Amino acid sequence: MRIAILGVGQLARMMALDGIAMGVEFSFLKLPGEDSRCVDCLGSVVTAGPQDSCASLFEALGCPDVITTEKEGVDVDFYEQFSSHCAVYPSSRAVWISQNRLREKTFLNDQGVPTAEFAPATSLEEIAPAAERLGYPVIVKTQENGYDGKGQWWLRSEADIASMQGAEASGPWLLEKVVPFECEVSVVAARSSAGQVEVYPLAENVHRDGVLLTSVVPVESISQAQSDEVKRHITRLLQELDYVGVLSMECFVTESGIVANELAPRVHNSGHWTQNAVPAGQFEQHVRAVLGFPLAPPEMSGAAGMLNLLGVQATAEQALRANHHWHWYGKEVRSGRKVGHINVTAPNLLALKSALAKLQAEIY
Ligand code: ADP
Ligand code: MG
Known part of the structure; x- marks a missing residue:
């Protein structure tokens, strides 16, 4: 093959x-x-x-x-x-939907998946009235090609629109109401060409300057019901899209429930922990899915996490401690760039968080 x-x-x-x-x-x-x-x-x-x-x-x-x-x-x-x-695989429709934030959020809402309230703007003049309608604070995002927090402007009031000067060429935009979230989580799931669906446990994600820094599993601050709700949402999306491959979804956990933020029609940085914590990680699962092979059930025990290496090296001593797994991409090391990650597993969440915090303090 x-x-x-x-x-x-x-x-x-x-x-x-x-x-x-x-x-x-x-x-x-x-x-x-x-x-x-x-x-x-x-x-x-x-x-x-x-x-x-x-x-x-x-x-x-x-x-x-x-x-x-x-x-x-x-x-x-x-x-x-x-x-x-x-x-x-995945289909061009799934890619087309997720490559544009307006199409993506419209699709999510159409499928009954809640998102932040949003409004499109095609010119800078349309931003103030759209923000007024949503109510400040809002985030303006380029509809396409944004990643790692790039192409985003936080507006606390109309005066902040001045910070978008020079951004004329980056439109059209999507304005979103700021979601007061308790934490950010993501879910990675797969559907095979034979229709089998498997969903990995949710991960809690922490970003630094808009870039993912750590993912931790299981998520402490989410109820079983909320976690099941996220899994139901992504299963519905996989089925509705007749999706084949790995699909990922980022969500906010709020006081009033789950709010979906982004879809990625692919393997996702917040799913890297799966490489060393379940029978088949997201990369193997994607290969299985697109070739129509049986998917592996995402069974896991204990806790798992990941630390991104953002423009930094790790020593072998740090990256290859017991229960640490080193993944290096072979890229040129440049400031802030994703050049590798370290996966960590532990018998429980407390031990995992302590190992991850130690690693982070040593490396950053
Ligand atoms: P990217 O494609 O750059 O990952 P995101 O939409 O995920 O774009 O935004 C990056 C980060 O900005 C999110 O992980 C979250 O921390 C914050 N953010 C984005 N949208 C909102 C929102 N509507 N309310 C609150 N925070 C947000
Ligand atoms: Mg994101």
């Missing part, structure tokens, strides 16, 4: 590392100028030039059985074209 991945980053790398162990072959499609060192040793890397046809790229990729993606920021028409040659 052969899978071709759109993208050459660490998510593509980790999918391939797991798939290769099962005898699956990989190839990768990148855009001109993209640095492919994460995946260079894992399969052939093909560069998509502006003149290349889908048919010629399909052949250059080794005529894969499945095309998948490590990112939502793909040209969906181009992605869809591959479906005349092989399976394309």
Whole structure:
């Protein structure tokens, strides 16, 4: 079997590392100028030039059985074209919905999944009236291409709109009412082409400067009923989208319930802990799902967590302590950049949090 991945980053790398162990072959499609060192040793890397046809790229990729993606920021028409040659999972519809915050939140609400109140704005002039309608404070987000907190402006009052000067070209935007959350959680789930669904336990996420720093499982400050509600939501989304592969959803936990924030039609940074805590982590699960293999049940005991290495190295002594697992992406280390992560497991949450806090204090 052969899978071709759109993208050459660490998510593509980790999918391939797991798939290769099962005898699956990989190839990768990148855009001109993209640095492919994460995946260079894992399969052939093909560069998509502006003149290349889908048919010629399909052949250059080794005529894969499945095309998948490590990112939502793909040209969906181009992605869809591959479906005349092989399976394309997840579907271009799922990618299209999640690559735009307005479509994504509209879709979530249509499926009965609550989100922050939102309003679109296509020009800077539309921001003040839209914010007035929602009520300050609001967050303005670019509808597309935002990640790790980039392309966002927090507005406490109309005067803050001045902070958006120079942002004219980054629209259209989505305004969201600020959600007073108690904590941020995420859920990662998979659906196979045979229709099997498995949902991992929820993780609690802490961000630093808009970038995920740690994930911890199980989530302490959420009730069983709320956790079940999140799992029901993502199961409904998987079924409604006739989804194949791993799907992730970020949520806020508030006093009045769960509020969904974002979907990612792919493996997710907040699911990296699964690599070392359950029978099959999210990367292996994605490979299983898109090839129509049985999914692994996400059984786990004890607690698990992850610390992102954001522009920092770790020593082997730190990263390879008992119950620590080192994942390094082979990228150039630059300030703030995701260059690796360390997964930690422990018999209980208290021990996990203490090990993770020690690691964080040593590394940052
Ligand atoms: P990104 O694509 O950059 O991850 P998010 O929508 O997840 O964008 O926003 C990044 C972070 O900003 C979130 O993890 C959360 O901490 C905060 N945030 C985003 N939207 C809201 C909101 N409506 N209310 C409160 N905080 C928010
Ligand atoms: Mg997010």
